Amino acid sequence: MRALDVTRLSLQALQRYPMRTSMLLLAISIGVAAVVTLTAVGEGARRYVTGQFASLGTHMIIVLPGRAETGGSGIQGLLVGETARELTLEDTLAVGRSPRIKQVTPIVVGAGTVSAGSRERDISVIGTSAHMLAIQHWTMGSGQFLPPAELDLAQPICVLGNTVARELFAPAPAVGQPLRIGAARCRVIGVLAQQGLSGGFNVDETVIVPIASAQQLFNTSGVFRILAEASEADAVQAAKRDIVATIKARHAGEEDVTVITQDALVATFDTIFEMITAGLAAIAAISLVVAGVLIMNVMLVAVSQRTAEIGLLKAIGARQRQIIGLFLTEAACLSLLGALVGLAIGGLGTWALKLAFPVLDFAAPPWAAAAAVGVAVASGLLFGILPARRAAALDPVNALSQR
Amino acid sequence: MMELRDICREYKVGTELVRALDHVDLTIKAGEYVSIMGPSGSGKSTLLNMLGLLDRPTAGTYRLEGEDVSSLDDDALARHRQQQIGFIFQFFHLVPRLTALENVELPLVLAGAAPKARRERAVSILESMGLKTRLDHRPDQLSGGERQRVAIGRAIVMRPRFLLADEPTGNLDSRSGSEIMQIIEQLNRDGIALLIVTHDPMIGGRARRHLTLRDGKIVSDRSGEGA
Numbered sequence: 090m091r092a093l094d095v096t097r098l099s100l101q102a103l104q105r106y107p108m109r110t111s112m113l114l115l116a117i118s119i120g121v122a123a124v125v126t127l128t129a130v131g132e133g134a135r136r137y138v139t140g141q142f143a144s145l146g147t148h149m150i151i152v153l154p155g156r157a158e159t160g161g162s163g164i165q166g167l168l169v170g171e172t173a174r175e176l177t178l179e180d181t182l183a184v185g186r187s188p189r190i191k192q193v194t195p196i197v198v199g200a201g202t203v204s205a206g207s208r209e210r211d212i213s214v215i216g217t218s219a220h221m222l223a224i225q226h227w228t229m230g231s232g233q234f235l236p237p238a239e240l241d242l243a244q245p246i247c248v249l250g251n252t253v254a255r256e257l258f259a260p261a262p263a264v265g266q267p268l269r270i271g272a273a274r275c276r277v278i279g280v281l282a283q284q285g286l287s288g289g290f291n292v293d294e295t296v297i298v299p300i301a302s303a304q305q306l307f308n309t310s311g312v313f314r315i316l317a318e319a320s321e322a323d324a325v326q327a328a329k330r331d332i333v334a335t336i337k338a339r340h341a342g343e344e345d346v347t348v349i350t351q352d353a354l355v356a357t358f359d360t361i362f363e364m365i366t367a368g369l370a371a372i373a374a375i376s377l378v379v380a381g382v383l384i385m386n387v388m389l390v391a392v393s394q395r396t397a398e399i400g401l402l403k404a405i406g407a408r409q410r411q412i413i414g415l416f417l418t419e420a421a422c423l424s425l426l427g428a429l430v431g432l433a434i435g436g437l438g439t440w441a442l443k444l445a446f447p448v449l450d451f452a453a454p455p456w457a458a459a460a461a462v463g464v465a466v467a468s469g470l471l472f473g474i475l476p477a478r479r480a481a482a483l484d485p486v487n488a489l490s491q492r
Numbered sequence: 493m494m495e496l497r498d499i500c501r502e503y504k505v506g507t508e509l510v511r512a513l514d515h516v517d518l519t520i521k522a523g524e525y526v527s528i529m530g531p532s533g534s535g536k537s538t539l540l541n542m543l544g545l546l547d548r549p550t551a552g553t554y555r556l557e558g559e560d561v562s563s564l565d566d567d568a569l570a571r572h573r574q575q576q577i578g579f580i581f582q583f584f585h586l587v588p589r590l591t592a593l594e595n596v597e598l599p600l601v602l603a604g605a606a607p608k609a610r611r612e613r614a615v616s617i618l619e620s621m622g623l624k625t626r627l628d629h630r631p632d633q634l635s636g637g638e639r640q641r642v643a644i645g646r647a648i649v650m651r652p653r654f655l656l657a658d659e660p661t662g663n664l665d666s667r668s669g670s671e672i673m674q675i676i677e678q679l680n681r682d683g684i685a686l687l688i689v690t691h692d693p694m695i696g697g698r699a700r701r702h703l704t705l706r707d708g709k710i711v712s713d714r715s716g717e718g719a
């Protein structure tokens with residue numbers, strides 16, 4: 090029998106029972122549409138989150154003192170960091186000399202009490218340099234950021250996070266006002282615009298001072314972290330190698346730093362969201378298996394309704410395999426049609442989501458659409474086998490005796 | 493040629509054994525015109541199904557054109573049916589969603605014939621039976637007589653040597669019935685062997701050979717017009 094004839098006969102059979110066919114099409118298309126829409130949501134979330142990270146600067150490289158065994162986890166680096174040789178301002182300058190590094194800044198972080206007049210707050214104090222603004226992509230609310238200066242020059246100036254400035258000075262402007270950090274006095278030269286969370290740190294609740302001032306404040310000669318920005322995205326890995334080599338040379342041949350790249354963090358989030366998306370797809374795919382069971386039931390009914398017809402086909406010479414082929418093709422056509430309708434519905438759903446939440450870039454990944462269609466057809470075929478075999482095994486005399 | 497030797501067909505109903513065919517010996521030669529009559533339940537349909545390879549004997553041997561077909565598998569039987577035997581049923585058994593033309597084409601479709609050739613053959617058969625204007629009608633748009641003519645077309649489209657008809661006029665009024673009889677008798681004159689099961693003595697009487705069954709046995713086998 091010709092493939093075209095098999096398909097035509099199957100489609101004619103489907104047409105004959107429009108109600109039943111459309112119910113099954115609906116069941117399958119809902120499953121496929123669910124896969125498409127849910128994975129579009131997962132993918133949209135992934136793009137949003139990784140996009141947020143990327144906006145922080147995928148060129149960013151973080152250097153921590155101490156060697157993490159796996160080289161990937163900053164937490165381990167922090168845990169073993171105490172015993173390692175500390176990073177210094179000189180290390181920072183040395184790292185910054187690599188042509189693959191555009192700019193670099195040291196960071197010291199500590200807790201301090203800031204007070205202005207009668208108001209007082211316990212907050213984080215960050216010691217850093219002028220480059221911090223550009224590396225972190227912060228924007229100024231008023232005044233100016235730390236001016237470029239030698240790293241070891243302690244100056245009595247500070248920049249306030251937005252919330253701190255408000256809490257200490259509102260309604261008066263903060264810029265130009267004197268401030269005490271612990272026992273030290275300084276002058277507010279600028280206030281950051283509202284930043285929100287940046288790399289898990291609430292910048293709005295910090296006060297930023299020159300690195301040397303912070304070192305005096307916390308009585309340390311070391312550096313908590315070095316932040317560097319690679320000259321371009323492609324240079325990040327090379328820059329990372331430069332940093333390790335530089336520090337190794339300066340630390341008597343010991344590779345006692347951990348270098349984290351921003352893109353490694355992004356990649357981690359990427360993986361997490363891809364897994365979530367795959368999980369959503371799998372959950373939605375279960376509905377396709379349910380649709381498959383539905384196909385099986387309906388096909389079983391179809392076989393018993395068409396018993397006489399199957400008997401006739403056998404009487405005029407149809408082989409068992411031809412009858413199996415006819416019923417399986419019917420199931421396959423049904424699930425394929427349903428899948429196509431589902432793709433269309435899923436596309437519409439994704440489009441509607443985009444309209445509703447323009448911030449998120451919803452788009453079902455191609456693998457999800459392909460897998461949904463594949464699972465739909467596979468489940469149609471799989472669950473079509475039992476009814477098809479039952480049809481093929483019918484005894485022609487008995488089958489023909491039914492009307 | 494169809495040769496049944498010592499054929500039995502038994503059904504087990506509960507603990508009881510029903511013998512629908514009881515040691516039947518029968519030979520049907522090419523081109524014969526045979527009627528099979530007998531009371532209800534005497535085994536007429538069982539015999540016809542046996543001859544048509546729709547059923548297998550529980551004992552005995554069946555040779556079709558010299559080949560022992562008593563113990564062939566399903567697909568081998570299907571092949572023989574496809575090539576040598578045409579069936580006509582009391583209830584037509586047309587596929588309801590297919591047109592008259594498509595119903596007649598169906599055996600050729602199953603055999604994988606080329607679309608153009610099979611269409612031509614089906615059209616010419618339907619035209620020869622006066623259904624030229626009914627090619628694209630579905631069964632529910634045809635009268636009973638027309639349906640049976642379509643079914644005859646389907647039965648002969650593969651040019652079988654044997655045409656087996658189980659009460660082909662049983663569902664038709666007498667006028668349509670005699671039209672159908674004229675068509676299949678013409679086919680018989682053109683060379684096809686015709687076996688017809690019927691309750692109607694008028695119809696059975698037209699055959700050249702008359703079999704009578706009772707309780708699964710052939711109780712009479714007479715030849716001659718109007719016997």
Ligand SMILES: Nc1ncnc2c1ncn2[C@@H]1O[C@H](COP(=O)(O)OP(=O)(O)OP(=O)(O)O)[C@@H](O)[C@H]1O
Nearest residue numbers: 503505510511512531532533534535536537538539
């Ligand atoms: N599937 C079956 N299971 C059990 N017994 C059966 C089966 N088919 C037929 N029989 C029995 O076999 C016998 C012959 O049946 P068959 O259908 O051949 O009779 P028939 O001569 O065609 O009768 P009718 O004129 O009513 O069509 C009957 O006694 C019937 O009950």
Ligand SMILES: [Mg+2]
Nearest residue numbers: 536537538658
């Ligand atoms: Mg009968």
